[in-house]
Amino acid sequence: MNPKCKIAVFASGSGSNFAAIEEACRSGTLNAEIVLMVTNKPEAYVVKRAAQAGIQVAAFPSSEYATRAAYEKDILKKLQEVGAEWLVLAGYMRLIGETLLTAYPSRIVNIHPSLLPSFPGKDAIEQAVEHGVKVTGVTVHLVDAGMDTGPILAQRAVDVIPDNVEKTAEAIHAVEHDLYKDTLNRLFHA
Numbered sequence: 001m002n003p004k005c006k007i008a009v010f011a012s013g014s015g016s017n018f019a020a021i022e023e024a025c026r027s028g029t030l031n032a033e034i035v036l037m038v039t040n041k042p043e044a045y046v047v048k049r050a051a052q053a054g055i056q057v058a059a060f061p062s063s064e065y066a067t068r069a070a071y072e073k074d075i076l077k078k079l080q081e082v083g084a085e086w087l088v089l090a091g092y093m094r095l096i097g098e099t100l101l102t103a104y105p106s107r108i109v110n111i112h113p114s115l116l117p118s119f120p121g122k123d124a125i126e127q128a129v130e131h132g133v134k135v136t137g138v139t140v141h142l143v144d145a146g147m148d149t150g151p152i153l154a155q156r157a158v159d160v161i162p163d164n165v166e167k168t169a170e171a172i173h174a175v176e177h178d179l180y181k182d183t184l185n186r187l188f189h190a
C-alpha cells in the first residue's frame, strides 16, 4: 500500500465535497489524510463540518490582507507547518496566485460543476439550466492562474433537469463526490 498523501482542502461554502473527501479518507477509499482545511470564510458551514470531523481549520479572511501575495504567504507558512503535499480546492471562491502556484507546481486540483470550458466561473449550474443545454456535468482539473482554465483531468456528464436548478444541482453534487475521490486517488498514486 502506498503511503497516504497529506492534503489540504480549501473551501469557502457548505463543504459537501469536503465532507465526501473526509469520509473517503476515513474509510480508506481515498488513500490520503486531510492535514488542514483552509478557508477565507470563517463563518462558512464547512468550518463546522471540519471541526466535527476533528480536522484542523485555518481561516484567513482575505479582507484582512492588502495583497494576494501577503494573504497567500501566510497560508503557505501554515501549509508547510502541517506538511501538506497537495492542495485540493472544493468550492474555494478565490483565484490561486503566484505564491501558491509556485510552491505547489501541478499539485493544486479543483472541481467545477460544468463540462469546462463551458460555463466557467460562478453559478455554473444556474447558467447551464438558463441556457437550456441538455447535458452539463463535472470537471476535475489542475489549477493555473486563470479561472477554471487548467489542464483537465476528468469529466463526467450529467443530464440537465429542465428549468430545475435545484434538482440539477443535486445530481451534479452526487457525481462530484464520486468523481473527485476517484480522480484524486489516480492522481496521488500515478
Ligand code: GRF
Pocket (backbone or CB within 6 Å): 011, 013, 014, 015, 016, 017, 018, 090, 091, 092, 111, 112, 113, 176
Ligand atoms: C461545487 O459545486 C464545486 O464544484 C464548486 O463549488 C461547489 C462547492 O460545493 N467549485 P460544496 O461546498 O462542496 O457543497
